[in-house]
Amino acid sequence: MPVPFSLEQQVAIAAVRRACALTTTVFNKLVAGETLVKGDKSPVTVADFSAQAVINTILSHAFPDDPIIGEEDSADLRAPTKESELLRSRVVELADEILVQPPLFFPRGVDEDEVVVGGSGERPEWGLGRRWGAEALLKAIDRGNYAGGRLGRMWTLDPIDGTKGFLRGGQYAVCLALLVDARVELGVIGCPNLPQITNDSGGDNKGALFIAVRGHGARQLPLSPSALSTQVRVNMPHLALHDLSFLESVEKAHAALDTNARVAARIGVRGAPVRMDSQAKYAALVRGDGGGGVYLRLPVAGGGKGGNGGYQEKIWDHAPGSLLVEEAGGVISDSRGRPLDFGLGRTLGENFGVVAARKEVHAQVIEAIQAVLAETEGEAEGEGTAVRTVPNFWLR
Ligand SMILES: Nc1ncnc2c1ncn2[C@@H]1O[C@H](COP(=O)(O)O)[C@@H](O)[C@H]1OP(=O)(O)O
Ligand SMILES: [Mg+2]
Ligand SMILES: [Mg+2]
Ligand SMILES: [Mg+2]
Numbered sequence: 224m225p226v227p228f229s230l231e232q233q234v235a236i237a238a239v240r241r242a243c244a245l246t247t248t249v250f251n252k253l254v255a256g257e258t259l260v261k262g263d264k265s266p267v268t269v270a271d272f273s274a275q276a277v278i279n280t281i282l283s284h285a286f287p288d289d290p291i292i293g294e295e296d297s298a299d300l301r302a303p304t305k306e307s308e309l310l311r312s313r314v315v316e317l318a319d320e321i322l323v324q325p326p327l328f329f330p331r332g333v334d335e336d337e338v339v340v341g342g343s344g345e346r347p348e349w350g351l352g353r354r355w356g357a358e359a360l361l362k363a364i365d366r367g368n369y370a371g372g373r374l375g376r377m378w379t380l381d382p383i384d385g386t387k388g389f390l391r392g393g394q395y396a397v398c399l400a401l402l403v404d405a406r407v408e409l410g411v412i413g414c415p416n417l418p419q420i421t422n423d424s425g426g427d428n429k430g431a432l433f434i435a436v437r438g439h440g441a442r443q444l445p446l447s448p449s450a451l452s453t454q455v456r457v458n459m460p461h462l463a464l465h466d467l468s469f470l471e472s473v474e475k476a477h478a479a480l481d482t483n484a485r486v487a488a489r490i491g492v493r494g495a496p497v498r499m500d501s502q503a504k505y506a507a508l509v510r511g512d513g514g515g516g517v518y519l520r521l522p523v524a525g526g527g528k529g530g531n532g533g534y535q536e537k538i539w540d541h542a543p544g545s546l547l548v549e550e551a552g553g554v555i556s557d558s559r560g561r562p563l564d565f566g567l568g569r570t571l572g573e574n575f576g577v578v579a580a581r582k583e584v585h586a587q588v589i590e591a592i593q594a595v596l597a598e599t600e601g602e603a604e605g606e607g608t609a610v611r612t613v614p615n616f617w618l619r
Contacts, residue, residue: 226439228401228409230285235399236434236444237327237345238281239413242274242397243430243446245321246383247415249273254390267386269313271295272364274382274397276318279363282378284350292569293367293380294539300361311357319354326351327448371538373566376403381539385501387474392416394503400542405566410435410543413446414503421512433457433506433547441509441550459551459581460511467516467584468494470504478576479521482595486519489591505544508579509551517588518548518579521558535570541577548579555579560589 226232253266275295282291300311326345345351355363369377378401385395394416401409412433419431430446434454442454469487472478483496497513508518522534541555545563548555556562558576565571578588 226436228436231401231409232411232434232436233344234281234285234349235401235409235411236432237349237351238278239397239399239411239432240446240448241281241321241324242277242382243413243415243432245274245277245317246270246389246395246397248320249317250389250392250415254392265310267383267389268299269310269317270389271383271386272297272300272310272314273317273321275367275380276314276360276363277321278380278382278397278399279366280318280322280350280355280360283363283366284348285346286378289376289378290369291367291378291380292369292371292538293364293382294537295364295382296368297361297364300364311361315357315360318360319356322351323354324351371566371568373405376401378402379539379542379565381502381537384540385503388416388500388503391500393473394499394501396501396503396506398502398539398543400539400546402538402542402565405564406437407542407546407565408437410546412502412506412543412547414501414506415446417503417506419443419445421510431506433509433543435543435546435550437546437550439550441547443506443510457509457547457551459509459548459553460516461581462511462514462516462584464491464584464587465493466514467492468514469496470508470515470518471496471498472504472520473498473500476523477520479523482521482592482599483519485595485599486588486591489595490587492517502540502544505547505579509547509553516580516584518577519588519592520578521576521592535572536574536577537570538565538568541571545579552581553579554582554585556585556589558589558592560586 249266249270272295275293279291326347381398383389383395384398389395397413399411400407414431416429417431418428420428432444432446435441441457443457444454469483471480471483494514497515504518507515541563542565545555556578557574558578563571580588
């Protein structure tokens with residue numbers, strides 16, 4: 224059976240690989256280098272903008288009619304200040320340095336499932352092999368301004384997901400997905416710091432790329448392109464409840480980690496949680512890394528409906544990861560078991576968290592979440608104090 228979206232796959236892989244080469248360079252030069260003053264967030268800003276410029280340039284040449292929902296926009300690069308000018312020139316230099324590299328060509332073969340393997344098969348008409356300069360690159364960044372919606376074909380991009388992880392030298396991911404009528408059809412996640420082999424410490428093995436095509440499975444390939452980069456199929460392992468661990472955020476502000484612990488205890492999960500930044504969590508989940516069999520992300524308290532200080536999850540933070548989970552044999556939903564809705568615009572709306580796991584485990588986790596939240600609410604009322612975690616509208 225021919226694999227759908229095969230050109231889109233080639234373009235997305237090439238774009239994510241080039242962006243990852245860029246973010247790795249920025250990390251080595253600016254974060255690990257001597258130039259960084261503690262607390263300085265500028266490297267991630269530079270990398271965010273330039274990675275979005277690279278990917279959007281490639282997408283808009285390969286698919287000029289496709290809108291893009293990207294995290295960043297160029298406003299900060301256009302301000303008439305010295306600081307903005309400096310930022311702009313660094314972004315332009317970095318993006319052009321990556322785009323000017325000639326298109327790579329590796330002979331392509333097909334694997335046993337007739338999936339294209341090996342080369343990235345890049346083409347010059349994707350905007351490669353030349354420099355674009357400031358105006359074109361800022362325009363490319365702003366191609367990411369699309370509002371999203373229920374109908375049509377569109378891409379969604381997080382040029383660096385897990386900015387905190389990037390700065391710590393931990394996990395981060397370059398994430399790209401293609402949506403058609405609000406359904407994720409293709410997802411590509413580049414993880415420059417994730418070992419290709421589970422539980423390996425890294426070294427030469429660092430840098431994994433994940434790709435999922437609806438109806439055609441999930442695959443992993445090395446992040447660095449080479450003629451030998453064959454894709455391997457990824458299937459979520461079956462793990463017994465007591466053998467698994469929850470995968471969760473490092474940042475306390477991003478997810479209610481205390482609630483996670485109560486949910487884990489309730490269903491008999493004994494393993495300590497595995498904490499990791501970014502959608503690398505989805506990659507770890509589908510491989511069963513570290514016993515991780517459940518990705519749980521519950522909004523923290525506060526901020527009214529939906530909690531999380533009013534924070535709404537963004538579609539680029541879950542679109543490719545969600546397809547990866549589904550194609551690797553898992554289930555993903557919000558904490559009430561409802562499907563994530565990618566057709567609401569740039570956010571997932573009031574989606575009440577994210578739960579991903581194998582089917583049997585998933586159902587148990589959803590049940591446990593509801594029970595823990597009901598319990599928490601009861602305690603809060605009993606104490607006569609403010610509700611500590613998420614209030615009862617979750618249970619409706
Ligand atoms: N208050 C928040 N609650 C939940 N997620 C957030 C919040 N603020 C930022 N994020 C986004 O959450 C994701 C990281 O989650 P995690 O901590 O699980 O890795 C990132 O996409 C991050 O944005 P960004 O892409 O800018 O880093
Ligand atoms: Mg993100
Ligand atoms: Mg980001
Ligand atoms: Mg951000």
